[in-house]
Structures are given as structure tokens and as C-alpha cells.
Amino acid sequence: MLFNSWEFSLFLPVVFILYWYVFNRSLRLQNFLILIASYFFYGWWSWKFMILLMTSTFLDYLYGFGVASENKRKAKFFLWLSVINNLGILGVFKYYNFFAVEFQGLMSQLGVHVSPALLHVALPVGISFYTFHGMSYVFDIYRGRQKPVTNFVDYAVFVCFFPLLVAGPIERASHLLPQVQRRRTFDYRQAVQGCSLILWGMFKKVVVADTLSVAVDEIFKQYTHSSATTLIVGAIAFSFQIYGDFGGYSDIALGTAKLFGFELLSNFRFPYFSRDIAEFWRRWHISLSSWFRDYLYIPLGGSKEGKLKAVRNTFIVFLVSGFWHGASWTFIIWGFIHACGFLPLLLTDRNRTHVLDVVAQDRRWPNFTELRQMIGTFIFVTIAWVFFRARDITTAVAYLVRIVTDSFTHPQQYLHLPHYMALFGYIVVILAGDWYLRRDERNYEFPSIAIYVIGIVTAVYFLAGQSDHLQFIYFQF
Numbered sequence: 001m002l003f004n005s006w007e008f009s010l011f012l013p014v015v016f017i018l019y020w021y022v023f024n025r026s027l028r029l030q031n032f033l034i035l036i037a038s039y040f041f042y043g044w045w046s047w048k049f050m051i052l053l054m055t056s057t058f059l060d061y062l063y064g065f066g067v068a069s070e071n072k073r074k075a076k077f078f079l080w081l082s083v084i085n086n087l088g089i090l091g092v093f094k095y096y097n098f099f100a101v102e103f104q105g106l107m108s109q110l111g112v113h114v115s116p117a118l119l120h121v122a123l124p125v126g127i128s129f130y131t132f133h134g135m136s137y138v139f140d141i142y143r144g145r146q147k148p149v150t151n152f153v154d155y156a157v158f159v160c161f162f163p164l165l166v167a168g169p170i171e172r173a174s175h176l177l178p179q180v181q182r183r184r185t186f187d188y189r190q191a192v193q194g195c196s197l198i199l200w201g202m203f204k205k206v207v208v209a210d211t212l213s214v215a216v217d218e219i220f221k222q223y224t225h226s227s228a229t230t231l232i233v234g235a236i237a238f239s240f241q242i243y244g245d246f247g248g249y250s251d252i253a254l255g256t257a258k259l260f261g262f263e264l265l266s267n268f269r270f271p272y273f274s275r276d277i278a279e280f281w282r283r284w285h286i287s288l289s290s291w292f293r294d295y296l297y298i299p300l301g302g303s304k305e306g307k308l309k310a311v312r313n314t315f316i317v318f319l320v321s322g323f324w325h326g327a328s329w330t331f332i333i334w335g336f337i338h339a340c341g342f343l344p345l346l347l348t349d350r351n352r353t354h355v356l357d358v359v360a361q362d363r364r365w366p367n368f369t370e371l372r373q374m375i376g377t378f379i380f381v382t383i384a385w386v387f388f389r390a391r392d393i394t395t396a397v398a399y400l401v402r403i404v405t406d407s408f409t410h411p412q413q414y415l416h417l418p419h420y421m422a423l424f425g426y427i428v429v430i431l432a433g434d435w436y437l438r439r440d441e442r443n444y445e446f447p448s449i450a451i452y453v454i455g456i457v458t459a460v461y462f463l464a465g466q467s468d469h470l471q472f473i474y475f476q477f
Contacts, residue, residue: 060134098327126166169267169287184261197255204248229418275373
């Protein structure tokens with residue numbers, strides 16, 4: 001079920017009413033309702049893969065008890081069992097075809113013909129997210145940071161809570177489970193904040209991202225015959241398409257959780273206001289970045305064993321992060337580019353310069369230095385996004401090369417306004433809204449007139465079926 005669908009617009013109020021007005025006398029009943037609603041939400045897309053979700057959830061629930069054993073050998077055995085189980089599921093459904101095709105290509109270069117069997121099944125929605133939920137729970141028990149949950153419903157809600165099920169944030173048991181196990185009361189202010197988040201998230205997705213997607217698809221499809229200015233507009237448009245798409249999803253997820261009395265981890269903090277790549281990754285897909293930091297980067301030694309190992313660990317994390325996004329070399333190259341952008345900051349100990357503050361912290365507008373830093377970071381990120389969006393590495397390289405060559409052969413094109421200039425109107429609106437809210441991504445409080453305008457515009461685009469309710473980009477991961 002998509003957040004931007006008619007089904008969800010009916011599903012959400014029904015569950016909300018049942019939750020607060022029918023099942024509100026019992027925490028167990030409320031949690032059971034959430035679990036059933038979450039399975040229904042996921043099963044709407046595929047009842048077959050819902051069985052896979054339930055199986056994966058139940059296995060990690062059992063592994064948790066084994067990992068909690070005082071017998072270290074037994075605990076480590078169940079830890080590895082969980083890792084093999086979760087990565088095995090990912091490997092089969094997400095990466096098997098990639099490795100099979102790559103192996104076939106390698107063998108053909110050696111003069112050996114092989115025809116591996118390929119899987120012809122859709123990738124289960126949210127599989128990368130719920131498997132990482134399960135692994136983090138088992139890891140935390142092994143480290144002594146979490147005790148195994150005895151109530152299966154409580155654990156299943158932690159893994160399958162429908163606002164975060166298909167595209168995050170990747171929650172931690174220590175953060176979400178106490179909320180699942182604690183009695184919740186309706187908070188009017190929290191609910192209003194939730195509705196504001198949902199509305200702004202829907203605007204980002206339905207009005208901005210889905211509108212930009214039409215132009216982006218057209219430009220990337222015809223890049224070989226397009227001018228440099230058009231290709232630059234296409235790259236910028238995709239940057240804001242994925243910004244509106246993923247940012248919109250994150251806002252809707254946080255807002256929906258607030259309606260039920262939950263506060264999810266922040267996952268998106270206005271990343272295009274970042275002043276360097278390190279800050280960008282503290283603001284873009286925060287829960288994934290912190291997951292890899294805690295469960296991959298630090299166990300590998302982090303930055304405590306010298307610069308050389310810190311560089312090695314950084315490249316490993318970024319390459320794995322790229323591969324997490326998809327079984328394609330384009331995603332791996334995308335991760336590699338970001339690792340290269342992060343490297344100078346790491347070597348000069350400037351990777352934690354902007355940890356606690358936001359741009360123009362105590363001012364209305366950024367100063368010249370901050371503006372220059374934000375623009376430079378955005379250009380770097382946008383170039384990397386071309387690899388993320390392109391169907392293969394050859395296409396991405398050709399796209400960027402054409403921008404350079406056509407700029408030299410037809411420099412006069414920069415004296416005229418490029419095609420698709422109307423797209424920048426959408427970009428300005430989304431940037432203006434997020435700039436206004438940049439100090440707190442969780443508690444959106446627009447002026448009343450802005451809420452009415454955003455609501456009306458979003459409703460018009462939604463009712464008009466502007467984009468036929470396109471799936472969120474991160475659903476494919």
C-alpha cells in the first residue's frame with residue numbers, strides 16, 4: 001500500500017479511530033491492532049511476501065533468546081545464524097541475479113559458457129529495511145544493550161510498524177521497543193504535528209517529486225540528443241525529485257507514527273543545506289548511516305587504529321551502502337564517489353565540523369561562506385546522483401561527458417533560458433518550506449495560511465492523478 005494512494009487515505013483514519021476509540025483501554029489490544037494493520041498494509045502489496053516478512057520476524061525473535069545465552073559459544077552461534085539468515089534472504093531476493101549475471105560474464109571472458117538460472121520474482125518491498133531491523137535487535141542483545149523481548153507481538157510491532165516498514169527509518173530496539181511496551185495516551189499537539197508532517201510530506205511527493213519525475217524520465221531517456229543546459233536541468237531535477245520523494249516519505253512516516261503516539265528516529269534533516277559531504281550524510285538517510293557506523297564501521301576499528309585503517313573502513317562503508325541501495329554497479333560507483341568526497345574531510349579531521357549546528361543557526365539567511373559551501377556540496381551530490389539514476393555506468397558517464405562537450409561546442413546556449421524552466425518553481429517552493437523549518441525537522445508548524453495553500457494544492461494534484469500515484473523511489477530498496 002502506498003502512502004500516496006486512495007487505499008491509504010481510507011486505511012489510516014480507520015486504524016486511527018479503532019486505535020484511540022475502540023482498543024484504547026488495553027495496551028495489548030492496541031499493539032495487536034497495530035500488528036494486524038501493519039500486516040494488512042504490507043499484504044496489500046503482496047500476501048505471499050507477507051509470509052516471508054512474518055517468517056523473518058519470528059526467526060529473529062527466536063534468535064534473540066539464543067544470543068542472550070551466558071554461554072558465549074551458543075550466543076555467537078545464534079548471532080551468526082541470524083546474520084546468515086537475514087543476509088541470505090537479502091542475497092537470494094536482491095543480489096542473486098546480479099552475482100549470477102556477473103559470474104556468467106566472467107566465465108564467458110575465460111571462454112567458458114554457463115547459463116545460471118535466474119530468479120523471476122519481484123523484489124519484496126522493504127526487505128532491506130526489515131532485515132536490518134532484525135539484525136540490529138540481535139546485535140544489541142549480543143552486546144548487552146538490549147534484553148530479549150518475551151512478548152512476540154511487541155517485537156513484531158517493532159519490526160513491522162507500518163509507517164516505517166517499507167522504507168524506514170531503520171529503528172533501534174532500544175528506541176522503539178520501550179514505546180511499544182509503554183502505555184500511550186492521545187496527545188492533541190503531537191497529533192497536529194503529525195498531520196502537518198503528513199501534509200508537507202504529501203506535498204513533497206505528490207506535487208514536487210512526481211511532477212519532476214516526468215521531466216527527469218524524458219531528459220534521461222533522450223540525453224544523447226539534448227543540450228548541456230537541458231542535461232544540467234535534468235540532473236538538478238532528479239536531485240530534487242529524490243529529495244522530495246524520500247524526504248516526503250520520511251515526513252509522512254514520522255507524522256503517521258505521531259498520530260499513534262510514537263516518535264520515530266529522524267531520517268531526513270534537510271540534507272541540501274549541508275556544508276560538506278560529512279554533514280550531508282548526517283542528514284540524508286540518517287538511520288542507515290548510523291546503522292553502518294555502529295554495526296560495520298566501528299566493529300572494523302573505526303578511526304581509532306590510524307588514518308590508513310580509517311580510510312579503508314570509510315570506503316568499505318560507502319561501497320556497502322551503495323550496494324545496499326541496489327544490485328548494480330551504478331550504486332557501487334555512487335557510493336565510491338561519496339567516499340572520495342568524504343576522504344579529504346577525514347584526512348584533515350574536518351569530518352565532524354558541523355555536528356551540532358544547522359546552517360544560519362541564529363540568522364535568517366546564510367552568509368557567503370555557508371552559501372558557497374552549500375552550493376559546492378550540492379553540485380558534488382548532484383553529479384553523484386547521475387550514477388544513481390542512470391541505468392548503467394556507460395549511460396552515466398556519457399551523460400556527464402555530453403554536458404562538458406556540448407558546453408564547449410555550443411557555449412552560446414548559456415545566454416538563453418534552458419528548457420523546463422518551470423520546474424524551478426517547484427524546487428524554489430520546496431526549498432523555501434524546508435528552509436523555514438530547518439531548525440527542527442520533527443515539529444512542523446507552518447502558518448495557517450501556508451497550511452491551507454499546501455493542503456489545497458496537494459489535494460488538487462492528488463485528485464487529478466498527476467502522476468498516477470507513483471511508487472516511492474526507496475520502496476525498491
